[in-house]
Amino acid sequence: MDGESHRQHRQPRDLRFLKMHGLGNDFVILDARAGSEAMTPALARALGDRHRGVGFDQLAVIRNGAGVAAEIDFWNSDGTEADACGNATRCAARLLMAESGLAAVELRTGRGVLRAEDAGGGLTRVNMGAPVSDWRAIPLARDVDLDALPIETPLRVRPGAAGMGNPHCVFVVPDAEAVDLAALGPRVEHDPLFPRRTNVEVVQILDRETIRMRVWERGGMITLACGSGACAAAVVTARRGLTERGVTVRLDGGDLRVDWRDDGVWMTGPTALVFEGRLSHDFLAALA
Template sequence: MQGMKFLIMNGAGNRFAVFDAREQSDFTLSDAQTAAICAPGSDIMGPKGADQLIIMRAPKSGDADIFMEIRNQKGFEVDACGNATRCIAWLFMRDAETDNCVVQTNDALLQCKLVDTYQVAVDMGPPKLEWDQIPLEEPMHTHHIDVKVGPIDEPVLHNPGAVSMGNPHCVFFVEDFTTAKPEKVGPMIEFHPLFPQQANVGFAKVESKEKIRLKVWERGVGMTLACGTGACAAVVAAHRQKRTGRKVEVVVDGGTLYIDWQENDNHVIMTGPVALEKEGVI
């Protein structure tokens, strides 16, 4: 790892350890090394730790500018992270002195645009809504799925929406977070047998047709200050259940994201902040 360019970034509070391996193609980290770096109190990340670890690599497609390898706190690789996409796009655009780029993940090619000094918009593509795309363990409609929390005849939470934004999401709509208990319900639903790849679990409080307050239990991480794909999934699920419009301000614990599920092409556009906390070489 000696001589590796290293950065700490966050997107709306979602914190990332970033390694720039574009010129070191043989650079790898084991699951155990990744988990150790991300852990709160690690030598590299300090007391706060990291929600995800990102490795910037040369693109695998001629249509992309950069490839983003995403690993969560437990060390295993995942296919999408909206907040990290904004951060990596911002870094590339800063260094290339441009205002647009294409970030490649395991799931998609993502068009990104600089809209202000520290604001980036990402075209997250169309949501995946079929049961086998999310995926779910068995066929069912995904507007409302048969998942309940609490007594069968009077559940505390029920009828969540299921959406994939490159990763699986289960979105509950709640009246208040105290009753919903995201920190307790999240891990229960993450490993629910209906989700063979586990699930990110959203708890969305709809404040108006244009505004949602959101908390997310992120698979492999836990409660986070922000989840970009979770914000996208919450708006898609809310609109499908006729709770909101397509353009929604999503307030998370770490900041605000603006989500536009475009009617003309079905793509979800996520706009939000980036912050560079540290940059150096290790």
């Protein structure tokens, strides 16, 4: 989708938002179900600025949707759109379940209709769907071995690819902490093999049911967690026979549980509502 042309709307006089996070993977949530949607690439960029805006790893806009609890649109801090964000989906689902009193909801995203459930103990799980294994749909620029991508880096290992509604490039390494992710991330994100750029994960196998992961998210940042990235890492390591199909993913922000089942990849973890706010008239007027 083209973030520069999709859903341009007049900005309202007031724009309220929520700040949430899942394991430190932080989000601004806008509820546009009342018809006050004002999302533009410029507003996404302004909101995403951690010095002059609110700051987020990803922005989620909740909209009315036929046959589902809601539709969710995702925006990156650089003003582009994304089809998927696992942790933001869990955050939005937690809000909607609390609002409705339901223990499960279905949400329509660019990834399709995703089912989210209350997992108990303050945890929320979401079915992120089956991993994408068609090179055209990930997307890649050409047909290659998904477990040995022809990408040369100082790591001297061939990464694997998986699509979870967005592209992921997963490096399995001996020591995830030793990788200079700030240098590796942008280099791989913009590799010609990924025409829509890619998220980049470095993964260390701790045992067959536990992996350590660090992530560079498409759009230019290292984040404390990434739900779709955790799912992609679990898929790549299981596909290579290095782990079971159910793993605990240890991220900088905490642990996610990922289970690759016959009906899709389920991801379970905590969410937190941090604060509610309202954007000032001056802030919005500066974007007009």
